[in-house]
Amino acid sequence: MATATKSLKKQGSDLAQSNKQLEILSNGIFKSGELPTFKEKISETNQFPLKAKKLEILQINVGYMCNQVCDHCHVDAGPDRKEIMTRDTMRQCLEVIKNSGAHTLDLTGGAPEMNPDFRWFVEEAAKVGIKDFIVRSNLTIIRANKKYYDLPDFFKKHNVHVVSSMPHWTRGKTDKQRGDGVFDKSIKALQELNDRGYGMPDSDLRLDLVYNPSGAFLPGDQTAMEKDFKKALLEDFGIQFHNLFAITNLPIARFLDFLIASENYEDYMYQLVDAYNPAAVESVMCTNTLSISWDGYLFDCDFNQMLELPVNSKAKHISEFNEELLEGRKIVISQHCYGCTAGAGSSCQGSVA
Amino acid sequence: MSKNYYDAADLRKFSKITEWSEELGNKFFDYYGKVFEEGALTAREKSLIALAVAHTEQCPYCIDAYTKDGLQRGVTKEEMMEAIHVGAAIKSGATLVHGVQMMNKVNKLDG
Numbered sequence: 418m419a420t421a422t423k424s425l426k427k428q429g430s431d432l433a434q435s436n437k438q439l440e441i442l443s444n445g446i447f448k449s450g451e452l453p454t455f456k457e458k459i460s461e462t463n464q465f466p467l468k469a470k471k472l473e474i475l476q477i478n479v480g481y482m483c484n485q486v487c488d489h490c491h492v493d494a495g496p497d498r499k500e501i502m503t504r505d506t507m508r509q510c511l512e513v514i515k516n517s518g519a520h521t522l523d524l525t526g527g528a529p530e531m532n533p534d535f536r537w538f539v540e541e542a543a544k545v546g547i548k549d550f551i552v553r554s555n556l557t558i559i560r561a562n563k564k565y566y567d568l569p570d571f572f573k574k575h576n577v578h579v580v581s582s583m584p585h586w587t588r589g590k591t592d593k594q595r596g597d598g599v600f601d602k603s604i605k606a607l608q609e610l611n612d613r614g615y616g617m618p619d620s621d622l623r624l625d626l627v628y629n630p631s632g633a634f635l636p637g638d639q640t641a642m643e644k645d646f647k648k649a650l651l652e653d654f655g656i657q658f659h660n661l662f663a664i665t666n667l668p669i670a671r672f673l674d675f676l677i678a679s680e681n682y683e684d685y686m687y688q689l690v691d692a693y694n695p696a697a698v699e700s701v702m703c704t705n706t707l708s709i710s711w712d713g714y715l716f717d718c719d720f721n722q723m724l725e726l727p728v729n730s731k732a733k734h735i736s737e738f739n740e741e742l743l744e745g746r747k748i749v750i751s752q753h754c755y756g757c758t759a760g761a762g763s764s765c766q767g768s769v770a
Numbered sequence: 771m772s773k774n775y776y777d778a779a780d781l782r783k784f785s786k787i788t789e790w791s792e793e794l795g796n797k798f799f800d801y802y803g804k805v806f807e808e809g810a811l812t813a814r815e816k817s818l819i820a821l822a823v824a825h826t827e828q829c830p831y832c833i834d835a836y837t838k839d840g841l842q843r844g845v846t847k848e849e850m851m852e853a854i855h856v857g858a859a860i861k862s863g864a865t866l867v868h869g870v871q872m873m874n875k876v877n878k879l880d881g
Contacts, residue, residue, distance in 0.1 A: 630841065636842065645843075646844075
């Protein structure tokens with residue numbers, strides 16, 4: 418995969434449009450019946466319709482702007498994306514955080530730190546005393562500009578749980594997926610986080626890494642990968658971290674673009690369908706998560722957000738949030754959902770089955 | 771019927787061999803699965819051995835399968851190529867060591 422410099426949106430690509438992506442995912446091998454649709458597949462085990470359970474995780478996407486343009490990015494994020502959550506919408510989110518039963522707050526992007534109100538939001542949200550407060554940091558942002566150099570201290574001050582992408586323990590594979598120089602900057606950022614106590618064996622300052630494959634293949638066993646990552650990062654750079662989350666690339670946005678351009682799309686969909694695991698459906702993240710977009714709309718997950726598939730509920734915006742109304746809602750599905758049910762399953766917290 | 775001897779899509783149909791000989795097919799796949807489980811060797815080490823053997827056997831299906839398997843396990847391209855060289859070294863060594871047999875025969879026949 419070659420590293421892009423512009424988002425699909427900026428390039429004016431057809432695949433920047435969610436309806437085009439959904440069309441591809443519904444036609445071809447799924448329309449012809451060569452492969453079962455996700456609905457048909459989960460119906461085989463009486464798991465249709467998939468319904469939301471009790472809300473546990475609020476995942477807030479504070480904007481699509483990012484300092485990187487990663488090949489696999491399902492958000493199609495990049496420096497040219499201008500969608501940013503306003504402080505007014507953040508205030509509405511804070512109300513929901515205070516009043517909902519969710520135990521985890523998960524801030525994502527883009528690079529969430531690039532939102533000018535990011536620090537204000539973290540300070541306010543930390544006051545609510547949520548059990549697990551995650552920021553998905555791409556690591557390089559910490560070294561991108563002087564104004565971000567103190568982020569490790571800021572995270573520590575607010576006891577933020579840092580979750581960061583790290584596609585491989587070698588420079589070559591990391592830079593191929595995430596851009597030149599990303600590996601060295603990520604290593605430096607991880608060392609700085611370690612210096613603050615993040616990721617150390619007995620530390621409460623949680624540092625987890627996210628691994629997702631660099632190409633058209635599924636992630637390997639999460640436990641085995643974690644062992645390999647820990648050994649290599651410790652031996653080569655003295656770096657420690659807590660857990661590795663192995664995440665499957667879902668066939669949307671830039672990864673879908675890559676699959677089609679490299680003629681891997683059909684093979685990849687076969688892999689996902691062949692690896693379908695009904696046990697993973699039980700714990701799939703959309704059943705306990707609510708995804709909130711930069712402009713306050715509600716989605717079953719971050720992927721549905723990017724495909725512009727809103728929640729199937731009367732409450733469609735953070736201003737209309739109603740936990741009772743949202744619980745039990747039917748999850749909106751398409752063929753991309755196979756990505757979360759392949760093998761050991763996949764979620765923003767890694768394997769689920 | 772394809773005009774080619776090999777079709778990459780046939781790999782997906784591998785499990786169908788069981789349809790024409792259920793007991794033997796199932797026994798093979800049970801055995802195959804067991805072999806690749808973590809044991810005295812890690813699953814990662816076994817994957818690299820399989821990749822090397824796939825090349826010495828020149829099986830295109832196996833090469834596809836164990837290249838992908840290696841990538842899934844985080845195996846680097848350098849590790850993959852080194853594994854193939856191990857297979858190649860044994861293949862060429864196996865050829866050349868028979869040179870001793872040739873030498874023995876020459877010595878016997880021709881003094």
